[in-house]
Amino acid sequence: MAAKKEISATQVHSMDVDNLSLGTSMQQITVRMMRMWEARNFKKKGELMSLDLLLLDSKGTFIQASIHHRRVPSFRNFLQEGKVYSIANYEVIPAYDRYKVTNNNNTIRFTDSTEITEDEKEDCSISYESFRVLQYSEYLALANTNLQLPDVVGQLLSVQGANLQDTTSTQKIVMLLMLKEKAFTLEGHDEVVVVCTCINPKLFAGTLYLNSTGATKFFFDKGLQIIKDFSKRVGKNKINQRPSVQNEEMTQKTFEKSTLTSLLEYARSSAKQEKEVICRATIASINTRNGWNYVACGRCSKKLVRGLSSFTCTTCNDTNAMGVLKFRVYLTVVDAGEETNFVFFNRDTRKLTNTTAEDINEARAGDNGSNRNNIPLCITDLVGKTMDFQLKITNFNFKSSFQSFTVSKVLREINRSPTEEVITEETLNPNLSDLTYNINDIEKESIPVGETLVSDEVLSECTHAQ
Incomplete structure (x- = not known):
């Protein structure tokens, strides 16, 4: 491996990134390494795939480079x-047409023969700073395409999440950003402007979201020209508010604790009063009768009615509604000899499986539809797990012959032996520190922690990089 071999500028003339040719011929470039990140496969327990680099030349042209995980140590x-x-001495190949961090049609792949030398002269003709910030309409155009991963700049207005003081926590957070000068009139001091890189625009429930990726980084340096320009454009009288911190641990709500036996007894009783409870149970099996997903309205999240050539949303009165695939999973749960059905919807299923219904469907696209209705492995893996569930007992539970309870929130997973079936008021003591989710209508979900809400005036959340 020739990672530190000196390359003479007289031997090989450096060329512009735009002039690179496909192949492995001797081509030298002089570039500034703007960013570096690890590409990991989170479906395989975070397995390292490559070390990726974002390179910039003197003409302001970006190109992405990739180092295979086998060569990373060198x-x-x-x-x-x-x-x-x-x-020098690398391979130039066509860029993958999805998840692009540059507009370049090519990408560089390091080989065993690649030679790289630090330029001690620090070529000042190459900019120290360059970002790909778009207009709102451009983020909207990229939504749900997975084509480009642009950057965004905005004023940090608030931070929301649980365990904000725990640096080891992997729970995602929400950051509210102001993008436009007309969004708010602010007063105060200690403003914070942030640049978030490589975000993935998504359209959900009629709203634009900007999700972080493995390549996302955050820049707060007030010396950055892009931050200076943003502050100047917005105006000093509107960019001087200290960001608020909303720690979900501070917002606590207490619900009645219930065993599965008492839950079923209440549903069979004549009380007929809706209430919310916390119940511990073990997932025994996945009910396959209703599948594992449904097509939701992209605006209101209600289930769509399938027509011959389009979907109809009766809530929005839209006969050509945009559909979004979401989780809906029926589980058979048991405890102390009792058995009933719980229903998981999108938010908690995503949290437990670390994936989305759309990603699963996309991964199965090449199977000719042979297994699209089969329950995914990430869902069947839930069988045998004991959890504390937050449930809402509704009028449906007092009337329906098929007993099922909608899960408002999964509070935590319990590690206990299979023989430990009985729970009591003393043993059931769940952590209620993060009960901030709106559970009035489970299918009309609030924004999941870890996603980015953007309106015409406000961008909400660039998540903690995974």
Whole structure:
């Protein structure tokens, strides 16, 4: 491996990134390494796939480079963000047409023969700063395409999430950003403007979301020109508010604790009073009768009615509604000899499986429809797990012959032996620190923690990079 081999500028003339040719011929470039991140496969327990680099040349042209995980140890310690390098003897290949972090049609792939040398002269003709910030309409056009991962800049107005003081926590957070000067009139001090890179625009329930990716990084340096320009554009009288911190641990709500036996007895009784309870139970099986997903309205999240050539939303009175695939999973749960059905919807199923219904459907696209109705493995893996569930007992439970309870929130997973079936008021003591989710209508979900809400005036949430 020739990671540190000196390359003479007289031997090989550096060329512009735009002039690179496909193949492995000797082509040298001099570039600044703007950002570096690990590409991991989270479906395989975070397995490292490659080390990816974002490179910038003197003409302001970006190109992405990738180092296969087998070669990463030979280069990682030699690379540093912000440094200028001369790189030669690599392979130029067509860029993948999805999840692009540049507009370049090509990408660089390091080989065993790749030579890279730090430019000690620090070529000042290459900018220290460059971002791909778009207009709102452009984010909207990219929504749900997975084509481009642009950057965004905005004023940080608030931070929301649980365990904000725990640096080891992997729970996602929500950051509310102001994008336009007409969004708010602010007063105060200690403003914070942030640049978030490589975000993935998504359209959900008629609203634009900007999700973080594995390549997302956050920049708060007031010396960055893009932050100076944003502050100047918005105006000093509107960019001087200290961001608020909303720690969900501070918002607590207490619900009645219930065993599965008492839950069923109440539903069979003549009380007929709706209430919310917390119940511990073990998932015994997945009910396959109703499948594992449904097509929801992209505006209101209610189930769509399928027609011959389109979907209809009776709630929005839209005969050509945009459909979004979402989770709906029926589970058979047991405890102390009792058995009933719980229904998981999108938010908690996503949290428990670390994936989305759309991603699963997309992964199965090449199966010719042979297994699209089969229950995904990530869902069947829930069988045998004991959890504390927050449930809402509704009028439906007092009238329906088929007994099922909608799960408003999964509070926590319990590690206990299979023989431990009986729970009591003393043993049931769940952590209620994050009960901030709106459970009035489970299918009309609030924004999941970890996603980004954007309106015409406000961008909400660039999540903690995974």
